[in-house]
Amino acid sequence: MAGAGAREVMRRIKSVRNTRKITRTMELVATSKLKRAMDRMQAARPYGDALGDLLRSLHAPGLAQEQPLLRQPRATKRAAVLLLTANRGFCGVFNANLIREARARLETLQAEGVDTELHIAGRKGLAFFRFRGSAIASATTGIGDAPTPEDAEQLVAPLRRGFEARDLDAVYMISSEFRSAMSTPPRTARILPVEPAPGARPVDAFIVSPRPGRLIGQILPRYLRMTVYGALVENAAGEQGARRAAMKSATDNAGEILETLTRTYNRARQGQITQEIAEIVGGAAALE
Amino acid sequence: MQLRVVTPEEVVFEGSARSLVAPAWDGWVGVLPGHAPFLTLMGEGPLTVEPESGSSREFRIGGGVMKVEANVVTVLADQVSPG
Known part of the structure; x- marks a missing residue:
């Protein structure tokens, strides 16, 4: 191989090395954000558990007639799907899984003859459905890495009002379940x-x-808000977990590519040296 | 009695208390050890706690629910700001 080949390989080595530096940094950032997101998940649990207990102990069969949020519609004519995705990518199949779950849910509902409307939180979900030209009833992209109960309230309030006004007969929420940092499957509730x-x-x-x-x-409205807040917090943790895993495998892959490229480079360089020696020896032999 | 003040985002207070005065939706409610089981909606206002040890604490509650059961008081506050 000529000198130009070795230079080309060296250029690629430098490029892959830079990529690895970026993915490794993203992995570290995701790790620290994951830690904080998991803390938030943990911190939301006592309130959520206590409120759930309270609701269970107050719940009585007769209340469904009196409480609009407990109303069990005889038939579901119109349903809303609330999809929670991330604002950013580089987190493996995290967003794609959520989007797939939402599409499946919408298709199931439509097959049952239910009118659907789609509400989206997160840029990734919005970008997908906007590109497809789907009708989007509402979109929220302002929720950051640390969701607040107010974020949840803003998401759920229009849906709650729609349900109270009997415009909606059911509301489904699609978010990811945080089983572990490695496993964040989508879930419909x-x-x-x-x-x-x-x-x-x-x-x-x-x-x-x-x-x-x-x-x-x-x-009931507090319970509903807490359910959505809990999902937002869990989704944020899932996003960081998925990103950490994706960036870790990207970093590992870059390392492997670097190893192969370094070997190729060394072989090219050795080949060049061997060739030069052969030329010198050949040149010297020709002079004799 | 045990007192726990929690919001959706965090546990604000957890510990023993000798007494507390809380803003219920319809007026003030005082709770002493041995209070009957009690469930009430809360309004806005300061929650004053006399801890088992140390000086009294105050939290500003922005609505919520309070449950008293078997000497355990749980305040589920929508918001809490330092009093």
Whole structure:
């Protein structure tokens, strides 16, 4: 191989080395953001658990007639799908998984003859559905790495009002489940009508103020907001976990490519030296 | 009695208390050890806590729910700012 070949390989080595530097930095950043996101997830649990307990103990079969958020529609005519994605990419299949789940849910609903409307949080989901030309009922892109309960409220308030006004019969939320930093599968949850988990512990023994029917009316919107807030926080953690994994494998791959390229470069250089020696020896032999 | 003040974002206070005065939706509520099981909507205002040890603490509560059960008080506050 000639000198030009070795130079070309050297150029690629430098380029791959730079890429590896970037992916490694992104991996480190994601690791530290993941830590904070997991802390936030942890910190949201006591409130969520306590509120869930409270709702379960206040829930009674008769309340469904009285509380708009507990209304069980006889038939679902119109449903909303709330899709939570990340604002940024470079996190492997994280966003693609969520988008696929949302499409599957929309198709299932449409096949059942349900009118659907799509609400999206996160630039990645928005970009996909906008490119496809799908109708998008609302889009939010301002939620950062540290979602707040206010973010959740802004997302869910229009859906809650729609359900209360009977414009919507069901609301589904698609977000990722944070099993571990390596495993963040998408998940669909029906958030409206609110359906408290079974295992109700009645509150007959409690002094309740205002009366249970009114109190639960105050708790339900909070429960709904907390459900969405919990999902936002979990999604943020999942995003960072997925990004860390993706950047780690990119860094590892870059390392492997570097090894191969270095070997190619050394062989080219050795070949060049051998050739030069052969030329010198040949030249010297020709002079004799 | 045990007191826990939590918001969606964090646990603000966790510890033993001798007494507390909380802003309920319809007025002030005082809770002492041995209070009957009680569930109330909260309004906005300061929550004053007399801890088992140390000086009294105050938190500004921006609405929420309070539960008293078996000497355990749980305040689920929408927001808490330092009093």
